[in-house]
Amino acid sequence: MNLTITDVRLTPILVADPPLLNTQGVHQPYTPRLIVEVETADGVTGIGETYGDTKYLELARPFAEKLVGRQVSDLNGLFTVAEEVSVDSSRVSGQVDVGGLRGVQTADKLRLSVVSGFEVACLDALGKTLGLPVHALLGGKVRDAVEYSAYLFYRWADHPSGVACEKDDWGAAVDPAGVVEQARLFKERYGFTSFKLKGGVFPPDEEIAAVRALAEAFPGHPLRLDPNGAWSVETSLKVAEELGDVLEYLEDPALGTPAMAEVSAGTDVPLATNMCVTTFAEIKEAFTRDAVQVVLSDHHYWGGLRNTQQLAAICRTFGVGVSMHSNTHLGISLAAMTHVAATVPNLHHACDSHYPWQSEDVLTSRLTFDDGKVAVLDAPGLGVELDREKLEFLHQRWLDDDGALRERDDAAAMRVAEPGWVTPSVPRW
Numbered sequence: 001m002n003l004t005i006t007d008v009r010l011t012p013i014l015v016a017d018p019p020l021l022n023t024q025g026v027h028q029p030y031t032p033r034l035i036v037e038v039e040t041a042d043g044v045t046g047i048g049e050t051y052g053d054t055k056y057l058e059l060a061r062p063f064a065e066k067l068v069g070r071q072v073s074d075l076n077g078l079f080t081v082a083e084e085v086s087v088d089s090s091r092v093s094g095q096v097d098v099g100g101l102r103g104v105q106t107a108d109k110l111r112l113s114v115v116s117g118f119e120v121a122c123l124d125a126l127g128k129t130l131g132l133p134v135h136a137l138l139g140g141k142v143r144d145a146v147e148y149s150a151y152l153f154y155r156w157a158d159h160p161s162g163v164a165c166e167k168d169d170w171g172a173a174v175d176p177a178g179v180v181e182q183a184r185l186f187k188e189r190y191g192f193t194s195f196k197l198k199g200g201v202f203p204p205d206e207e208i209a210a211v212r213a214l215a216e217a218f219p220g221h222p223l224r225l226d227p228n229g230a231w232s233v234e235t236s237l238k239v240a241e242e243l244g245d246v247l248e249y250l251e252d253p254a255l256g257t258p259a260m261a262e263v264s265a266g267t268d269v270p271l272a273t274n275m276c277v278t279t280f281a282e283i284k285e286a287f288t289r290d291a292v293q294v295v296l297s298d299h300h301y302w303g304g305l306r307n308t309q310q311l312a313a314i315c316r317t318f319g320v321g322v323s324m325h326s327n328t329h330l331g332i333s334l335a336a337m338t339h340v341a342a343t344v345p346n347l348h349h350a351c352d353s354h355y356p357w358q359s360e361d362v363l364t365s366r367l368t369f370d371d372g373k374v375a376v377l378d379a380p381g382l383g384v385e386l387d388r389e390k391l392e393f394l395h396q397r398w399l400d401d402d403g404a405l406r407e408r409d410d411a412a413a414m415r416v417a418e419p420g421w422v423t424p425s426v427p428r429w
């Protein structure tokens with residue numbers, strides 16, 4: 001067997017995305033992703049997926065060149081190679097995250113977000129070569145299926161008129177009745193039994209009413225609300241008090257560890273985050289101050305599946321829970337998320353996934369949710385197959401774009417509907 005990497009292919013694509021609302025604006029009709037293929041001397045190809053905005057492509061290209069001649073099994077070496085890739089400081093200094101809502105932007109985090117796509121591709125190639133599933137390469141699964149939560153969004157029925165887009169049949173959700181109807185559809189179509197509502201869109205009282213309506217419609221189902229740091233400490237405490245009896249956790253009610261620590265000190269409702277603990281460097285302060293009780297892992301920006309396991313081990317040591325964050329992603333990432341989630345013993349919360357919102361994919365067959373769960377695949381590698389025609393179609397869309405959609409920018413997308421829109425300053429309420 002020859003594990004030498006002989007070729008690395010990078011294919012940026014644009015995938016359809018519905019008009020999902022968050023505190024910064026609304027999702028664009030198409031969003032960028034990057035598909036990574038790593039080929040070995042034996043002709044085995046491994047696939048991975050990560051963010052596709054220009055700032056990631058700029059790093060992925062030189063990184064890919066450096067991998068040729070290395071071994072797909074040299075996963076630790078990926079981090080060493082990444083350090084050799086320089087990050088343009090203008091990409092990280094003073095930048096506002098215009099859509100991802102994933103906390104600080106640093107050069108390291110940018111690198112890790114790129115490494116993760118390659119780590120998954122290497123694990124896929126290694127697993128295919130050895131005839132082992134990725135979860136086995138990670139030490140073995142401790143469960144046969146991974147539970148996901150329904151990721152509810154306030155949304156419009158369609159993107160603004162005149163905007164080129166793909167249509168879907170979910171309808172609008174801009175009030176409690178709309179949110180409950182969306183949750184009902186999620187349950188009917190995928191069997192989800194826990195629900196997360198993306199908040200920070202409407203004044204807190206309206207979002208409290210939506211969560212109350214969910215609690216009435218789905219008694220006993222775990223519920224979460226995530227305004228992406230849009231509230232003050234005072235508002236966060238008020239919401240915690242009003243919804244404390246029905247929330248599994250409140251996610252990033254206020255922005256940053258100091259504010260989260262203040263909220264945490266004033267409520268018994270568990271606080272979760274994918275904004276103030278997004279790097280290993282942020283863990284110490286947050287855990288020491290008991291600012292968060294649940295960390296949402298995300299292999300994309302934590303630097304891959306093995307770093308996700310390390311994060312989970314640290315959380316376990318400190319008695320902090322683990323859940324999983326998600327941005328817009330396709331089936332390659334859902335497969336990767338499911339493999340790593342299957343190996344984490346202390347994963348006691350259903351994971352987030354945007355996948356149901358993605359009508360397009362690059363796989364020959366879509367992954368499915370049964371009773372809200374994705375079965376852990378035991379086929380070699382990730383256990384999924386790339387559909388070249390679909391990949392080419394989505395790449396052509398990227399090539400045809402004039403550049404406007406190649407960067408995710410939820411505030412810019414909102415300005416199409418509301419020309420005066422600017423990213424709200426925080427706390428918004």
Ligand SMILES: O=C([O-])C(=O)C[C@H](O)[C@@H](O)C(=O)[O-]
Binds near residue numbers: 100198325326
């Ligand atoms: O806080 C979160 O869960 C997210 O950041 C998830 C996504 O970014 C979501 O808010 C989005 O895509 O609008």
Ligand SMILES: [Mg+2]
Binds near residue numbers: 226228251274275
């Ligand atoms: Mg969140």
